[in-house]
Each structure stands twice: as structure tokens, then as C-alpha cells.
Amino acid sequence: xxxxxxxxxxxxxxxxxxxxxxxxxxxxxxxxxxxxxxxxxxxx
Amino acid sequence: xxxxxxxxxxxxxxxxxxxxxxxxxxxxxxxxxxxxxxxxxxxxxxxxxxxxxxxxxxxxxxxxxxxxxxxxxxxxxxxxxxxxxxxxxxxxxxxxxxxxxxxxxxxxxxxxxxxxxxxxxxxxxxxxxxxxxxxxxxxxxxxxxxxxxxxxxxxxxxxxxxxxxxxxxxxxxxxxxxxxxxxxxxxxxxxxxxxxxxxxxxxxxxxxxxxxxxxxxxxxxxxxxxxxxxxxxxxxxxx
Numbered sequence: 001x002x003x004x005x006x007x008x009x010x011x012x013x014x015x016x017x018x019x020x021x022x023x024x025x026x027x028x029x030x031x032x033x034x035x036x037x038x039x040x041x042x043x044x
Numbered sequence: 045x046x047x048x049x050x051x052x053x054x055x056x057x058x059x060x061x062x063x064x065x066x067x068x069x070x071x072x073x074x075x076x077x078x079x080x081x082x083x084x085x086x087x088x089x090x091x092x093x094x095x096x097x098x099x100x101x102x103x104x105x106x107x108x109x110x111x112x113x114x115x116x117x118x119x120x121x122x123x124x125x126x127x128x129x130x131x132x133x134x135x136x137x138x139x140x141x142x143x144x145x146x147x148x149x150x151x152x153x154x155x156x157x158x159x160x161x162x163x164x165x166x167x168x169x170x171x172x173x174x175x176x177x178x179x180x181x182x183x184x185x186x187x188x189x190x191x192x193x194x195x196x197x198x199x200x201x202x203x204x205x206x207x208x209x210x211x212x213x214x215x216x217x218x219x220x221x222x223x224x225x226x227x228x229x230x231x232x233x234x235x236x237x238x239x240x241x242x243x244x245x246x247x248x249x250x251x252x253x254x255x256x257x258x259x260x261x262x263x264x265x266x267x268x269x270x271x272x273x274x275x276x277x278x279x280x281x282x283x
Contacts, residue, residue, distance in 0.1 A: 002084040003150045010089045010146040011074065014096060014139050015066070018246070021135055025253055029050035032260035040263050041256070 050256035058249045065242030072235040080232075086150040091235055093143040095243035100140050101203055102247060103133025104172065108200040111193035123189045124262070126196055128254035130175055132247060137169045144217075152216055160213035164206045171199035185262075 001007065033041055051059075073091035080087030110126030113119070144162065145155045156162065175195045179188065210219050228236060 002079070003086040006146050006150050007074070007085055007088050010143045011070070011092055013142050013146065014092045015070075017135070017139060017142075022250065022253075025250070025257055026050065029253060029257045029260065030048060032257065032264055033048040033050065035267070036260050036263045041260060 050253045050260070052252075055249060055252050058245060058252075062242060062245045062249050065238065065245060069235065069239045069242055072231070073239065077231050077235050083151060086147060089143055089147040090232075091239045093140065093147055094236060095239045096136050096143060097140040098240055099243050099247045100133055100136040100168075101207070102244065103129045103136055104168070104200055104203050106251070107133060107172075107175075107196050108203075111196040114189055115193050118186075120262075123193070124255055124258045125251075126193065127176075127179055128251055128258050130172055130196065132250050132254060134169065134172045134176065136247075137165065137172065141165055141169065148216075157216060159216045160209040161206065161215050161217040164202060164209045168199070168202045168206055171202055175199055 069091060073088055077088065077091075079085045106129035107126045110122045110124075110129060113122040114126060141162070144165075148157070149155050175192060178192050178195050181188065181191075183191070209215060210217050
């Protein structure tokens, strides 16, 4: 593969960053859910 | 029983579809599709760069819509949608810039140039980072929502400028990737279209979770405020 370093870097940046962002968001969601009464977190 | 997380049955189904789609895009984009005749393998970056840029635009459109609707309806739901979508839009703008820079090096010979498309996109990132900062300024919820709604609507002016920058000014960046006379065909076109759908699905999944998280953040903030007020009242001896 030509320019393999650039291609792998591009894909790694996208998939790596999105994974970090999503994990952080889900963990924070779990943490805050415990602090809020059930009637205030009814998800449709 | 109400679950102690921001997921639901719908998000699990969408999340699973997104994961399957992302794996398919990885396999098609990195292994199955052929290299481009001119750009070689560097053209494989199109399967992430273009979908990321599309989500960026959709994200800021939803923020502008949510902000306009908040100004009209004064509904907490619309304000929460606006802020949730803005944060995702900022993440995708940073990714669009980063993947563009990585692609620019093998094709243009430089990571960065003060080209109209690149500069207007960098400005877009700064504008929406500013929006997120305005959201965090301490103030009454109504004042904060109104202030940030105006900032979001002003910042959105840059979105069409980014899109048309390649037509309005002489630019190193190519014009629209997909148009009526598109030069992409066959498996390359299929992979690009699939990637766009999958990234939009990922956006919908993230928006749902981020919306619920923003809702929880506001709930805990108001709980904290109520506790602080009752503590002050107790200190002052006010019942």
C-alpha cells in the first residue's frame, strides 16, 4: 500500500477519537444516572 | 425499573447496526476497494474524511434548528438538543480538519495551508468552541439559553461559507465530492455512500446519548443549587 502511514493515521485518528469520546460519554452518563431520581431520567 | 445509564432498547439496536456498519466500512475502505488511479492508496481517506465532514454540517444544522426552536418555543428539549449536537459537531469538525491535514500531506505536499476551505473550517471550530464556552458561563438558565441560541445562529453563518468556499475562491481543495457528474463509480461510490449512512447513524446514536447526558447534567446542577440554597438558609436561620 502506498502512503500506508497516512491512511492508517487518518483511520486511527477517526476511530480512536470517537471511541474515546463515546466511552467518556457513556461512563459520565452512568455516573450521573445514579445521582438523579428515576422519575427525572425516563428515557422514551 | 429505570436503568442507571443513558441507553435504551432503541440505542442498543442503532448502536449494533452502527458497529456492524463501521466494521464494513473499515474492511471495504482499507482492503476491498482498489487504489485510485491518480492518488493511489491515499484516496482511501475519502471514506472517512467526507462522511466526517457531512456529520459536522448536520450537527451544526441541528444546533441551529434547536436554537431557533428554543427562541420560539422556550422548550428545554430544544435547548438540550442544540447543546448535545454542538458538542458532537465540534468533535467531528476537529476530525474533519485532522483527516484533511493527513490527506493533504501526500496529495498537496503540506499538512496545512491558509486555503479558503481549511481556514473557514478552522474558524467554524473556533466559533462552536466559543458556543460551548458561552454555555458554561455562570448565569440564569433562561439568560444562558438565549445567549447561546444567538451565538449558535450567528456561528451557523459560517457553515454555507465552508461549503461554498471551494466555488467562491480559488482553492487547493477539490470541489464537491458528490455531484451529478460525479467521477466516483462502482465499489468506491458504494463504500463512500455506505460510510456516509453509517456515520450519520453513529451521529444519531451519539446525539441520543449526549442529549440524555446533558439532561442529567442539568438535573444534577439544579439539585446542587437547591442543596446550596437550603444550606445558606439554614446558616442564616431562615426556615
